[in-house]
Amino acid sequence: xxxxxxxxxxxxxxxxxxxxxANLGAGKKVVRVKQISDMLGVRMPSVTxxxxxxSEQELVEHERYGHIELTPEGAKVASEVIDRHxxxxxxxxxxxxxxxxxxxxxxxKIEHVISPLGMERLAKFVExxxxxxxxxxxxxxxxxxxxxHGELPxxxxxxGVKET
Amino acid sequence: xxxxxxxxxxxxxxxxxxxxxANLGAGKKVVRVKQISDMLGVRMPSVTxxxxxxSEQELVEHERYGHIELTPEGAKVASEVIDRHxxxxxxxxxxxxxxxxxxxxxxxKIEHVISPLGMERLAKFVExxxxxxxxxxxxxxxxxxxxxHGELPxxxxxxGVKET
DNA sequence: TATAATTGTTAGACGCGTCTAACAATTAGG
DNA sequence: CCTAATTGTTAGACGCGTCTAACAATTATA
Numbered sequence: 001x002x003x004x005x006x007x008x009x010x011x012x013x014x015x016x017x018x019x020x021x022a023n024l025g026a027g028k029k030v031v032r033v034k035q036i037s038d039m040l041g042v043r044m045p046s047v048t049x050x051x052x053x054x055s056e057q058e059l060v061e062h063e064r065y066g067h068i069e070l071t072p073e074g075a076k077v078a079s080e081v082i083d084r085h086x087x088x089x090x091x092x093x094x095x096x097x098x099x100x101x102x103x104x105x106x107x108x109k110i111e112h113v114i115s116p117l118g119m120e121r122l123a124k125f126v127e128x129x130x131x132x133x134x135x136x137x138x139x140x141x142x143x144x145x146x147x148x149h150g151e152l153p154x155x156x157x158x159x160g161v162k163e164t
Numbered sequence: 165x166x167x168x169x170x171x172x173x174x175x176x177x178x179x180x181x182x183x184x185x186a187n188l189g190a191g192k193k194v195v196r197v198k199q200i201s202d203m204l205g206v207r208m209p210s211v212t213x214x215x216x217x218x219s220e221q222e223l224v225e226h227e228r229y230g231h232i233e234l235t236p237e238g239a240k241v242a243s244e245v246i247d248r249h250x251x252x253x254x255x256x257x258x259x260x261x262x263x264x265x266x267x268x269x270x271x272x273k274i275e276h277v278i279s280p281l282g283m284e285r286l287a288k289f290v291e292x293x294x295x296x297x298x299x300x301x302x303x304x305x306x307x308x309x310x311x312x313h314g315e316l317p318x319x320x321x322x323x324g325v326k327e328t
Numbered sequence: 329t330a331t332a333a334t335t336g337t338t339a340g341a342c343g344c345g346t347c348t349a350a351c352a353a354t355t356a357g358g
Numbered sequence: 359c360c361t362a363a364t365t366g367t368t369a370g371a372c373g374c375g376t377c378t379a380a381c382a383a384t385t386a387t388a
Contacts, residue, residue, distance in 0.1 A: 046376055096285040106282040113273035121260040210346055
């Protein structure tokens, strides 16, 4: 039995198109070339040619001057990208305390290159940070203090965790 | 007075070449096309053509069949990339507990796309985590426990941080 | 509904970064 | 020191992803 090897692995650009189409189409809304072009900051012919490629890979259905829709396979890829995006943006914004715009920007880039393990651990880490409040002074708060004052807050050294 | 706007901003590929040259040349060692080609996993003509481009931008000095060296400007760019690389690899390995190989791999990709703010905060975060041990049960340890057992260790909720 | 505005497509160009094939220079061994 | 092996370069092709210019279809409006 020969290894099918679908050679599925999208470029960053194609992932961006899939992501945009998924986001624009969320809630059954009709998706237009112009919207995609605006959302991604490219010209319309770039969108048309991307749609052609994605159609050839069966990730998108597109009829001339008409309907644009993700295939089930395309939707799957898109949702994976979107999941990564959200976890990353959440990490940057909540854990690192970065402004939403920059957090999104970084998420948009990193979502295309991070390893599955890196992704998984990052998500777990955020979960952990949020679940492990250490009483009233939780980690994000202490981190924020550290960012602001450049030194550790009291409760990092004095309070908390004596060895009992 | 017109805005000089040096339009300096390297592609991921060019940053990789600069990084490789810096690493290979560390400690005055002679740098060869073949080494760069092996290190980056590309063929030699790709290296030659990259060197040509980087020379045109005054980031590298290269004489035919001979000497390869970073200019001061090139060395500066390289060292910025290397700094990002190291901070990222450190974060993935130490903070997230990812194996060295994967941590390096992720660092190699993300170093080319992360924002300055993201970078700065990530570094600060690692610093904070390492400086804020919370007594004997420090954050990385507790995180490790969480990874292993899927639930918070005792000292996240019971011990530590009562509101005094 | 005829026409204007908008949206979408096609054709073709271009820059980047890679490759292979062929050849040239350099280096190492007999 | 000559020859073989290695290293490096040139020439030219190619795929990706973008663009502009020109045209075509669709939609909105007077």
